[in-house]
Amino acid sequence: MIKSSIARLAALAALSVSPVALGCTDLRAAPGGIVVQVTDGDTVVLDSGLVVRMIGTQAPKLPLGREGFPTWPKADEAKRLLEAMVLNQPVRLGYGGEEVDRYERALAHVFVAGADGEIWAQQAMVAAGMARVYSFPDNRKCLDQLYAAEGRARMAGLGIWSDPYYRVLAADRPGDVLERAGHYELVEGRVLLADAASGRVYLNFGRFWKEDFTAVIEAPAIRLFAEAGMDPLTLEGALVRVRGWVDDRDGPRIEVTHPEQIEVLATR
Incomplete structure (x- = not known):
């Protein structure tokens, strides 16, 4: 039953994405190798020994030897789907920003040959609902395509989107958001007030800023907004979805590091 389910998801993922020519092309191409191990749903190991963290996505996590670390729901399924797609297959890599992380892993997009053309592994995993979009200020290429794939998977209730663990949280329920402190979450709501103070921009989603949910944009991120031609203060009144790590500082909040x-x- 599990094998047939993974095969169905793999087929769905392949059908849900375009060949690379229509996908993530604005990258520095680099040689890859044969995938000899899939660590989890967003990390693979090549025959050269290179560990590749599939940038732009976050799949459900496995403990991987970390004591006390829980297995996230759907983590095993995500790993099996990626294995079905890339294990023992030649892949090529594409870099769109910072190329190596502090663990010496390559931060790359992964492409594998498919029956109807090259498959972008990140997009396929997101399209099957087995990963979320997860970006960094120094690695922001091809996110539009990944967001589109995620939106379709979420609306269809595929993969993780069928599990309450990954539900989009409501900004007007700050208690629910606070319960997820220390977790990467998606929070949706209307910005009640956008305000600048002390070199930061605060997007307040409630009247009581010490209790309600807030998105905080620090000065380096404000510069990235400006470079993108965006003013976060114009988000006042807009319906938005914010993603990031929830912390508890004067109520639940997410620090926004890039647009x-x-x-x-919706703008109003």
Whole structure:
């Protein structure tokens, strides 16, 4: 039953994405190798020994030897789907920003040959609902395509989107958001007030800023917004979806480090 389910998801992922020519092309191409191990749903090991963290996505996590670390729901399924797609297959890599992380892993997009052309592994995993979009200020290429794939998977209730663990949280329920402190979450709501103070921009989603949910944009991120031609203060009144790590500082909040963490769903 599990094998047939993974095969169905793999087929669905392949059908849901375009060949690379229509996908993520604005990258520095680099040789890859044969995938000899899939660590989890967003990390693979090549025959050269290179560990590749599939940038732009976050799949459900496995403990991987970390004591006390829980297995996230759907983590095993995500790993099996990626294995079905890339294990023992030649892949090529594409870099769109910072190329190596502090663990000496390559931060790359992964491409594998498919029956109807090359498959972009990140997009396929997101399209099957087995990963979320997860970006960094120094690695922001091809996010539009990944967001589109994620939106389709979420609306269809595929993969992780069928599990309450990954539900999009409501900004007007700050208690629910606070319960997820220390977790990467998607939070959706209308910005009640956008305000600048002490070199930061605060997007307040409630009247009581010490209790309600807030998105905080620090000065380096404000510069990235400006470079993108965006003013976060114009988000006042907008319906948005914010993604990032929840912390508890004067109520639940997410620090926004780059514009792509905020999806504008409606301006008013």
